[in-house]
Amino acid sequence: MKKQQPQISENKILEASWELLREGEIEKFSMRRLAERLGIQAPSIYWHFKSKQDLYQGMANQISKTIVDEFEPGGDWKKQLTGLALTMRSVLGRYPCSAQLMMMTLPHEPDTIRFTNRMLLCVEETPLAEEEKFQVILTLANYVYYFVLDNDQHQRNVATLAEEGTPDAKGQIDGLLETMGESEAGLFRRLYKSGMFEIMGTSGAFDFGLNLILLGTEQVIGERSAEPK
Numbered sequence: 297m298k299k300q301q302p303q304i305s306e307n308k309i310l311e312a313s314w315e316l317l318r319e320g321e322i323e324k325f326s327m328r329r330l331a332e333r334l335g336i337q338a339p340s341i342y343w344h345f346k347s348k349q350d351l352y353q354g355m356a357n358q359i360s361k362t363i364v365d366e367f368e369p370g371g372d373w374k375k376q377l378t379g380l381a382l383t384m385r386s387v388l389g390r391y392p393c394s395a396q397l398m399m400m401t402l403p404h405e406p407d408t409i410r411f412t413n414r415m416l417l418c419v420e421e422t423p424l425a426e427e428e429k430f431q432v433i434l435t436l437a438n439y440v441y442y443f444v445l446d447n448d449q450h451q452r453n454v455a456t457l458a459e460e461g462t463p464d465a466k467g468q469i470d471g472l473l474e475t476m477g478e479s480e481a482g483l484f485r486r487l488y489k490s491g492m493f494e495i496m497g498t499s500g501a502f503d504f505g506l507n508l509i510l511l512g513t514e515q516v517i518g519e520r521s522a523e524p525k
Contacts, residue, residue, distance in 0.1 A: 304336055306344045306354070313355060317392040321452065327351075349401075356397045357405035363387045364407065364414050373517075374510055376418040377432075381440055381506050388444045395445040398437075419513075423520040432513050439509060447497035 312333045316325055327348055331338040345351040367383045369376055388394040403412050415433040424432065473485050487493060495501045 304334060304340055304344070308334065309341060309344055309351070310354060310358060313351060314392065322393040322396050352397055353401050353405055353408075355391075356401040357407045359387060359391055359394055359398060360405070360411035361407035364411050367414065369414075369417070373419050373422050374514065377436060377510060377513075378506065380415060380418055381436055384437070384440045385444060385502060388440070393448070395441040395448065399441055399445075422517050424517060425520075428516065428520075435509055436506075439505060443497075443502055443505065450497060 309330070312330055313325075316330060316333060325348075327338050327341055330351075331341055334341075341351075345354060363380075363384055366387060367380055369379070371379075388398070391397075401408070403409050412433075415437065416429060419429045419432050422429065469488065473481055473488065476485075478485075
């Protein structure tokens with residue numbers, strides 16, 4: 297008697313996909329490995345997702361839904377953009393490879409469209425032109441994605457070096473800096489020796505970068521407000 301395959305749903309496929317990503321990099325993700333994790337044949341997955349890219353779209357849609365659900369709108373444009381950025385960072389931090397998924401996909405799913413619309417609503421009442429409003433949310437989203445991505449990649453690099461038994465990276469940098477002159481690496485050496493690079497990936501660093509974006513947006517809004525009607 298032919299063994300019956302287990303019942304599979306879209307939610308189970310998504311759950312298993314997140315589990316796989318937590319175990320490795322997105323480059324190692326495959327539909328074959330996903331099918332093995334689920335105990336099914338790969339063609340069964342294609343009943344729900346027609347391709348790996350389609351699955352990625354579904355995962356990005358799930359992230360977008362969580363962001364929209366958790367974001368609490370209210371206040372002026374600056375407060376809303378701040379809250380949105382913090383919510384995005386919080387949600388992205390819970391999903392493995394989340395920033396990559398958001399950057400690899402297009403807003404072709406209902407919740408990714410709602411997410412984009414929610415971002416636009418944050419600046420809808422400003423005097424910015426439509427193109428400028430779009431540029432503001434693109435700049436904000438790209439900042440959050442790259443901040444999360446950079447921190448995730450740093451953590452993976454540290455873990456890889458530890459697994460491979462690579463000599464202490466700090467010792468390597470110290471040795472290299474000793475061979476370089478002031479004109480070549482003076483400013484870098486000063487920052488490195490003071491421990492400034494330790495702020496990378498911290499909430500303080502995130503808030504500082506976010507504030508730069510908000511201040512720039514505020515300046516453009518001020519210029520538009522001063523223009524004759």
